Amino acid sequence: xxxxxxxxxxxxxxxxxxxxxxxxxxxxxRLFRRAELKLAMTEGFHPRPRMSFASALAVGVTGLDEVMExxxxxxxxxAELLQRLQQHTVAGLQFHAVEALAANSPKGRVVSxxxxxxxxxxxxxxxxxxxxxxxxxxTHWVARPGGKQxxxxxxxIGRLELAGxxxxxQLTVTPQNPxxxxxxxxxxxxxxxxxxxxxxxVLTRTTVxxxxxxxx
Numbered sequence: 001x002x003x004x005x006x007x008x009x010x011x012x013x014x015x016x017x018x019x020x021x022x023x024x025x026x027x028x029x030r031l032f033r034r035a036e037l038k039l040a041m042t043e044g045f046h047p048r049p050r051m052s053f054a055s056a057l058a059v060g061v062t063g064l065d066e067v068m069e070x071x072x073x074x075x076x077x078x079a080e081l082l083q084r085l086q087q088h089t090v091a092g093l094q095f096h097a098v099e100a101l102a103a104n105s106p107k108g109r110v111v112s113x114x115x116x117x118x119x120x121x122x123x124x125x126x127x128x129x130x131x132x133x134x135x136x137x138x139t140h141w142v143a144r145p146g147g148k149q150x151x152x153x154x155x156x157i158g159r160l161e162l163a164g165x166x167x168x169x170q171l172t173v174t175p176q177n178p179x180x181x182x183x184x185x186x187x188x189x190x191x192x193x194x195x196x197x198x199x200x201x202v203l204t205r206t207t208v209x210x211x212x213x214x215x216x
Contacts, residue, residue, distance in 0.1 A: 004075035016092025108210030130188035
């Protein structure tokens, strides 16, 4: 049998956005077994399916184009794999693309992520001004929990703008300074734990861009 790696794109939305990454893994394992996939497994006392994610999605965030890699113990046509996943999926999880990867293809590294969220009409002028002030700064330092050293987040901003009724932001991702969208939201006055009117703020990750992945 010939093993085969696949890159899979999917949506995680609705009530499913409230489950943790660990629970998502369990959900996917059950789905794969319902689809009767011949999974390649890790070694050791507790073998698990060989799958990995470009970037774990935070709890409460909707993902429209998430990326994972899955290895099967026996090669299956990409179109057939996509069909099986679609047939056996659960509410809130939608698969929309499968790509078979070459054996020597490296794992894609995340270089940028794009998010958006709605902005109430009564706050748009205020938020537009806050965006301009933040973009005008050379640096913007954020203190993270746990007593860690502050991190500079201004350099992670590739794009930050109001487009109609929605805030859009593209963040650069590096191993030394992974982007945290809620830090940028707090910097412009959205999503602060002290701001009751933003408690229902719905954040959506629209794209995850990799080094060796061309978007269709």
